[in-house]
Amino acid sequence: MPSIFRKDLFQGQVAIVTGGGSGIGLATATTLGELGAKIAICGRKKEKLDAAAETLAKRGIEVFADACDIREMEQVTAFVAAVKEKLGTASVLVNNAGGQFPTTAETVSARGWEAVVRNNLNGTFFMTQSVANLHMIPAKRGRVVNVIANVARGFPGMVHTGAARAGVENMTKTLAIEWAQYNVQVNAVAPGVIRTSGTDQYPPELLELSRERTPMKRLGTAGEVAQLIAYLASDAAFFVTGVTWYIDGGAHLWGDNWIIADAEPPPPPAIVAELAKE
Numbered sequence: 123m124p125s126i127f128r129k130d131l132f133q134g135q136v137a138i139v140t141g142g143g144s145g146i147g148l149a150t151a152t153t154l155g156e157l158g159a160k161i162a163i164c165g166r167k168k169e170k171l172d173a174a175a176e177t178l179a180k181r182g183i184e185v186f187a188d189a190c191d192i193r194e195m196e197q198v199t200a201f202v203a204a205v206k207e208k209l210g211t212a213s214v215l216v217n218n219a220g221g222q223f224p225t226t227a228e229t230v231s232a233r234g235w236e237a238v239v240r241n242n243l244n245g246t247f248f249m250t251q252s253v254a255n256l257h258m259i260p261a262k263r264g265r266v267v268n269v270i271a272n273v274a275r276g277f278p279g280m281v282h283t284g285a286a287r288a289g290v291e292n293m294t295k296t297l298a299i300e301w302a303q304y305n306v307q308v309n310a311v312a313p314g315v316i317r318t319s320g321t322d323q324y325p326p327e328l329l330e331l332s333r334e335r336t337p338m339k340r341l342g343t344a345g346e347v348a349q350l351i352a353y354l355a356s357d358a359a360f361f362v363t364g365v366t367w368y369i370d371g372g373a374h375l376w377g378d379n380w381i382i383a384d385a386e387p388p389p390p391p392a393i394v395a396e397l398a399k400e
């Protein structure tokens with residue numbers, strides 16, 4: 123996707139993109155890198171990262187890639203220190219790593235719940251705190267962009283991730299206030315359904331349902347999300363903080379991914395009938 127931004131927009135800056143080995147993360151790393159930033163990417167699978175690093179390097183982007191599971195504080199601390207040593211002080215952090223699995227709320231196991239909350243809420247906080255303390259707060263400059271999901275009306279079918287992403291959305295607001303004094307702006311991006319290696323793992327019929335229920339009648343692209351992230355990471359968004367930006371073709375306002383069962387509603391309690399008589 124051709125960029126609308128000036129070619130040297132991020133010249134001299136270092137950007138960390140978690141989950142930068144694929145999908146939205148790789149598109150974001152490519153976009154920021156092509157706009158001049160040095161790029162650090164992490165993920166759990168080293169082979170995926172190596173392939174992504176090669177792709178970025180072929181485009182002339184200086185890149186540091188290393189395995190890091192964002193759920194593990196020790197791995198996060200080591201990765202964040204390595205970025206400083208290899209590339210310098212980071213001014214941009216894109217918390218993109220995350221994921222979950224479809225489940226009904228009544229069947230999700232305690233371990234399944236915990237795995238998803240750790241992945242999307244704990245991991246995002248660990249990375250943000252570590253980058254802020256080592257890079258952004260001492261430099262008095264930082265832009266954090268958290269990739270969440272469309273949780274405006276809950277997240278039926280994925281209760282664990284809905285709760286975790288809502289946690290990140292609230293954290294976004296808190297950190298925007300606490301860290302304004304350090305010139306660290308914190309925003310969130312909430313993608314609707316975006317065609318990526320991630321959504322390729324979901325049943326095609328679920329994706330088609332989402333497309334039909336999206337007012338703009340299509341799925342988004344990783345490049346479109348990357349452009350929004352680039353704006354929020356740039357100086358053009360200097361006065362923007364604590365805000366969630368939906369990029370979903372209108373889906374947070376209208377359209378449902380969850381079919382409510384066509385069951386007989388329960389009779390109302392007696393008090394409701396009595397009040398109706400008055």
Ligand SMILES: CCCCC/C=C/C(=O)SCCNC(=O)CCNC(=O)[C@H](O)C(C)(C)COP(=O)(O)OP(=O)(O)OC[C@H]1O[C@@H](n2cnc3c(N)ncnc32)[C@H](O)[C@@H]1OP(=O)(O)O
Nearest residue numbers: 221222223231233234237238241320321324328329332379
């Ligand atoms: C309409 C579509 C909308 C789509 C919108 C969103 C799209 C995206 O987010 S795209 C990104 C897509 N990628 C993913 O979502 C994959 C991410 N998944 C993972 O990274 C991992 O599976 C994990 C972090 C969610 C869990 O990994 P891990 O901690 O290693 O978990 P364990 O294997 O140890 O299992 C713990 C616990 O969780 C249960 N579980 C794990 N995966 C699944 C699954 N796919 N389905 C059902 N249950 C799962 C697992 O069974 C364990 O529970 P117990 O069995 O009770 O021990």
Ligand SMILES: NC(=O)C1=CN([C@@H]2O[C@H](COP(=O)(O)OP(=O)(O)OC[C@H]3O[C@@H](n4cnc5c(N)ncnc54)[C@H](OP(=O)(O)O)[C@@H]3O)[C@@H](O)[C@H]2O)C=CC1
Nearest residue numbers: 141144145146165166167191192219220271315316318320
């Ligand atoms: N595509 C969509 O429709 C939507 C996506 N999102 C969110 O956007 C983000 C990007 O997703 P997308 O690009 O579509 O999918 P991908 O599956 O391609 O990207 C997810 C990336 O996160 C990395 N990752 C996951 N868990 C961890 C972890 N614990 N530590 C480090 N890295 C991790 C994965 O790498 P590895 O497996 O190597 O660890 C992978 O590169 C995710 O948070 C996703 O949930 C939100 C709403 C909709």
